[in-house]
Amino acid sequence: MIDYAPLEAWFVTGSQHLYGPETLAQVERDSRAIVEGLNNSAAVPVRVVYKPVLTTPEEIAAVLRDADAAGNCIGIIAWMHTFSPAKMWIGGLSRLRKPLCHLHTQFGRDIPWASIDMDFMNLHQSAHGDREFGFICSRLRMQRKVVVGHWEDGAVHHGLSVWLRAAAAWHDSQTMKIARFGDNMRQVAVTEGDKVEAELRLGYSVNGYGLGDLVARVNSVAEGAVNELCAEYESRYGLMEELREGGAKRESLRAAARIELGLRSFLEEEGFHAFTDTFENLHGLEQLPGIAAQRLMEDGYGFGAEGDWKHAALVRSMKVMAHGLQGGTSFMEDYTYHFDPSGPGVLGAHMLEICPSLATQQPSCEIHPLGIGGKADPVRLVFDSATGIAVNASIVDMGERFRMVVNTVDVVEPPASLPRLPVARALWQPRPDLNTAAAAWIYAGGAHHTGFSLALRPEHLEDFAAMAGLEFLLIDGDTNLRQFRNELRWNDAAYGVSASR
Numbered sequence: 063m064i065d066y067a068p069l070e071a072w073f074v075t076g077s078q079h080l081y082g083p084e085t086l087a088q089v090e091r092d093s094r095a096i097v098e099g100l101n102n103s104a105a106v107p108v109r110v111v112y113k114p115v116l117t118t119p120e121e122i123a124a125v126l127r128d129a130d131a132a133g134n135c136i137g138i139i140a141w142m143h144t145f146s147p148a149k150m151w152i153g154g155l156s157r158l159r160k161p162l163c164h165l166h167t168q169f170g171r172d173i174p175w176a177s178i179d180m181d182f183m184n185l186h187q188s189a190h191g192d193r194e195f196g197f198i199c200s201r202l203r204m205q206r207k208v209v210v211g212h213w214e215d216g217a218v219h220h221g222l223s224v225w226l227r228a229a230a231a232w233h234d235s236q237t238m239k240i241a242r243f244g245d246n247m248r249q250v251a252v253t254e255g256d257k258v259e260a261e262l263r264l265g266y267s268v269n270g271y272g273l274g275d276l277v278a279r280v281n282s283v284a285e286g287a288v289n290e291l292c293a294e295y296e297s298r299y300g301l302m303e304e305l306r307e308g309g310a311k312r313e314s315l316r317a318a319a320r321i322e323l324g325l326r327s328f329l330e331e332e333g334f335h336a337f338t339d340t341f342e343n344l345h346g347l348e349q350l351p352g353i354a355a356q357r358l359m360e361d362g363y364g365f366g367a368e369g370d371w372k373h374a375a376l377v378r379s380m381k382v383m384a385h386g387l388q389g390g391t392s393f394m395e396d397y398t399y400h401f402d403p404s405g406p407g408v409l410g411a412h413m414l415e416i417c418p419s420l421a422t423q424q425p426s427c428e429i430h431p432l433g434i435g436g437k438a439d440p441v442r443l444v445f446d447s448a449t450g451i452a453v454n455a456s457i458v459d460m461g462e463r464f465r466m467v468v469n470t471v472d473v474v475e476p477p478a479s480l481p482r483l484p485v486a487r488a489l490w491q492p493r494p495d496l497n498t499a500a501a502a503w504i505y506a507g508g509a510h511h512t513g514f515s516l517a518l519r520p521e522h523l524e525d526f527a528a529m530a531g532l533e534f535l536l537i538d539g540d541t542n543l544r545q546f547r548n549e550l551r552w553n554d555a556a557y558g559v560s561a562s563r
């Protein structure tokens with residue numbers, strides 16, 4: 063359900079008529095070669111589409127207007143091969159709504175010392191042409207990404223890839239529909255927020271549905287489909303004894319399969335890409351969706367527990383950004399600390415709903431009591447997360463703005479097995495260290511829920527935050543708590559908020 067194939071980024075080259083047709087023809091050939099080079103790079107995940115060289119304000123306005131209107135165009139990559147007087151760009155850029163990436167490159171990598179003359183100099187002008195373009199973007203206060211380097215350099219492909227992935231997620235966010243079954247967990251603050259403001263700023267729409275509508279779907283699932291899904295569970299996961307054919311809890315597995323099928327058909331038919339539920343409002347459902355939420359996430363759906371629509375949206379966006387990359391992406395919660403000085407860490411998990419894309423080994427399919435909610439025991443997949451560098455990201459509503467907090471973490475093997483813990487989990491060491499990271503996170507008001515990814519790096523989220531106009535706060539190996547707290551104060555000033563009420 064995530065597909066980059068139809069997506070395009072438009073490559074526009076700025077120039078002017080001053081140089082004459084011969085030079086403009088060369089500019090066109092060079093631009094086409096760069097587009098071809100980018101499309102031939104395995105690191106560039108979205109098709110780059112060449113657009114004719116722009117030399118007048120009318121042409122510029124027209125192509126940027128077309129980009130805004132094109133349903134499959136996720137953004138503009140702009141490059142000034144020669145000097146393109148930037149007042150020509152004011153009309154087009156000031157109306158552009160799609161993401162902009164300024165590729166600051168030069169066609170030839172090296173200066174040909176022996177042969178360089180003024181003709182060569184007049185063709186290869188991006189060193190100053192792109193500065194003129196940069197000025198007008200800054201003067202217009204445009205959000206954009208600047209990627210610098212020779213266009214054949216892997217670092218440039220990486221920079222473009224990060225931006226393209228963020229732009230793909232931003233594109234997805236504009237039409238994302240989120241279904242909520244039940245409201246927030248009662249009295250919880252951080253999962254609340256302004257859904258009108260979210261739709262205005264982030265594009266996605268969040269709407270509530272009666273549990274009865276979902277229950278009707280679940281109850282009308284054909285028994286044959288339940289049999290087939292139970293067989294799939296059996297083939298893909300290690301089923302505990304009670305859940306197997308003839309086992310004491312076999313009916314619970316069937317109930318879980320029925321919930322998955324009903325939920326999936328509801329989401330598919332209405333075109334939802336994310337959903338929330340809450341254990342406090344499950345009227346008519348036998349169990350809290352566990353394996354259902356886990357498997358839907360694995361298929362690319364965003365999910366937020368306890369009515370947390372902001373993190374349902376974020377998980378979906380992170381899944382779009384991570385499409386095709388190594389490593390899983392999941393809804394997550396900071397659950398329990400290990401304060402042992404010899405190896406402090408955070409045990410991340412949830413009551414049930416962790417995405418099996420994190421697993422490296424076959425998950426085991428188990429049933430255990432939930433302890434809260436008063437429903438039947440839910441079926442869930444249990445596994446350990448893969449290890450490696452990961453990010454935890456959170457979005458909170460600060461009232462006048464949405465804030466994204468990101469922490470880089472190192473996922474490690476648990477020092478011992480956890481035979482009595484009946485949920486999927488990840489153990490990580492936050493950077494720069496647990497105490498600093500947790501203090502910074504708490505000063506920033508980051509949520510206990512997060513989007514967690516072994517595939518993404520902070521720069522993906524940073525690019526996404528820039529496109530979305532989110533405040534972006536990073537906690538990583540360079541974080542100094544005093545500096546971080548100042549950043550919070552200064553950001554309040556930047557957003558025009560009084561620091562104390």
Ligand code: MN
Pocket residue numbers: 367368395412511
């Ligand atoms: Mn939770």
